[in-house]
Amino acid sequence: MPIIGTQASQISGHLLTPNNFESISTTTLSSTASDVTFSSIPGTYKHLQIRVMASAVSGNQDGLMQFNGDTGTNYSYHFLYGSGAGSGSAGAATTQSYMLMSNNFYTTGTSLCGVAVIDILDYTNTNKYKTMRSLAGVDMNGSGSMNLCSGNWRNTAAITSIKLYPAGSTINTYSSYALYGVK
Amino acid sequence: MAAGPTYTSIASNTLTSTAASITFSSISGTYTDLILAASHGSSSASNTYVRFNGVTGAYYSLTQLVGTGTASMSSRESGLTAFRIDNYAAAFTTIENSYIIQIQNYSNTTTYKSVLARCNATQQGLEATVGLWRGSTGSSTEAITSITYYPGGGSWLVGSYFALYGIKAA
Numbered sequence: 545m546p547i548i549g550t551q552a553s554q555i556s557g558h559l560l561t562p563n564n565f566e567s568i569s570t571t572t573l574s575s576t577a578s579d580v581t582f583s584s585i586p587g588t589y590k591h592l593q594i595r596v597m598a599s600a601v602s603g604n605q606d607g608l609m610q611f612n613g614d615t616g617t618n619y620s621y622h623f624l625y626g627s628g629a630g631s632g633s634a635g636a637a638t639t640q641s642y643m644l645m646s647n648n649f650y651t652t653g654t655s656l657c658g659v660a661v662i663d664i665l666d667y668t669n670t671n672k673y674k675t676m677r678s679l680a681g682v683d684m685n686g687s688g689s690m691n692l693c694s695g696n697w698r699n700t701a702a703i704t705s706i707k708l709y710p711a712g713s714t715i716n717t718y719s720s721y722a723l724y725g726v727k
Numbered sequence: 728m729a730a731g732p733t734y735t736s737i738a739s740n741t742l743t744s745t746a747a748s749i750t751f752s753s754i755s756g757t758y759t760d761l762i763l764a765a766s767h768g769s770s771s772a773s774n775t776y777v778r779f780n781g782v783t784g785a786y787y788s789l790t791q792l793v794g795t796g797t798a799s800m801s802s803r804e805s806g807l808t809a810f811r812i813d814n815y816a817a818a819f820t821t822i823e824n825s826y827i828i829q830i831q832n833y834s835n836t837t838t839y840k841s842v843l844a845r846c847n848a849t850q851q852g853l854e855a856t857v858g859l860w861r862g863s864t865g866s867s868t869e870a871i872t873s874i875t876y877y878p879g880g881g882s883w884l885v886g887s888y889f890a891l892y893g894i895k896a897a
Contacts, residue, residue, distance in 0.1 A: 565734035567897035570759075595760055595894070597831045597841065626792030626801025626855070633799075655868060659831045659841040659857065679829075679843055681790060681857030685805050688790030690857045718837050722759060722896035724733075 563727075568592075570722040576601060579709035580721045587668040587702055589725030596660040596680075596708065598719035600650035605710035607649035607660065608642040611674060611697045612705050619643045623693040643695025646680030650710040654718050658682035667703040674703055731897060737761075739890035745770065748877035751891045756834035756870055758893030763830070763874060766888045768822040771881030777828060778809040778875040779840065779860050786865045789858040796852055810858040811879075812844040815851045822886050824848045834870040 566589070571580050585592070596607075610619070621644040622635030636644075649658040660680035667674060674697045681690035697703075708721060735758070738751055754761070763777075778787075787807040793800045793814050804811065812828065829843040844856040862869050876889060 570896035628803025631801040683859040685788040690792040
């Protein structure tokens with residue numbers, strides 16, 4: 545039974561109606577993989593959220609994303625980052641073949657993981673290009689990276705699949721990717 | 728694909744008297760992720776800290792991104808005895824800080840635990856923090872069963888609000 549240490553009698557309130565946030569699918573790797581792809585995503589939600597905890601076979605790999613299997617140069621992204629030693633902003637305005645979910649996201653080993661919360665708003669709307677944003681980072685007890693990223697896919701199609709992958713490695717065992725829908 | 732509703736309120740508290748800390752304890756392993764949402768002010772100039780399982784060993788580290796309105800910066804700390812999730816050593820007589828802390832896969836026993844915090848202090852700026860907790864020994868991976876949330880000095884003000892949610896993956 546959860547207990548609040550100070551005044552347990554004053555329990556009140558919700559920030560979100562629980563039934564409006566649904567688990568759609570989760571992948572926890574039992575062996576290494578080049579990517580994790582959520583496919584056949586139903587159009588029954590208003591927004592999507594992906595929650596990631598992952599590492600890679602080789603470290604310091606950027607985390608990347610693509611929608612609907614599109615490998616064309618139809619993406620752009622920008623990000624604000626902190627490395628612990630400095631901060632900055634960077635991006636790629638057009639003609640990218642992926643969106644950046646987080647830079648230096650994937651570390652090595654199975655006990656250290658990057659973590660991310662990715663939001664994709666209005667993913668079924670066919671009148672607008674699609675945008676994602678992420679809050680993501682990794683701390684490795686002496687090094688790390690914290691990122692606020694946004695990405696754009698210049699396509700009005702509804703999103704039905706999402707691919708997440710490291711830039712130059714494979715994803716480690718135990719890495720977990722969970723897809724949720726918000727009504 | 729499986730589907731099912733989730734995002735469950737585990738516990739929440741709106742203070743009617745000041746408190747030196749808030750502790751969510753006996754957290755079950757039922758969920759996949761935890762989300763702590765807090766809106767608070769403190770009685771003295773201090774940072775905000777998060778500690779797991781009451782462990783006071785120096786096994787917490789973090790990387791932080793800060794925006795003040797005039798500059799951005801980043802800092803890193805290791806050997807902490809708790810996460811210092813913000814950089815605003817200021818006291819507010821009104822409650823205007825909104826913090827959300829994401830704790831992913833908190834009950835797995837394979838990995839160290841990582842947290843993401845986004846902290847908005849309207850008078851001073853915002854911060855995003857990623858933190859790492861290396862368990863009770865500095866190299867252990869036990870599940871998180873309690874979370875203590877406290878100001879470095881003084882007390883949380885009356886009216887401060889704290890809520891813990893659980894999300895369960897399919």
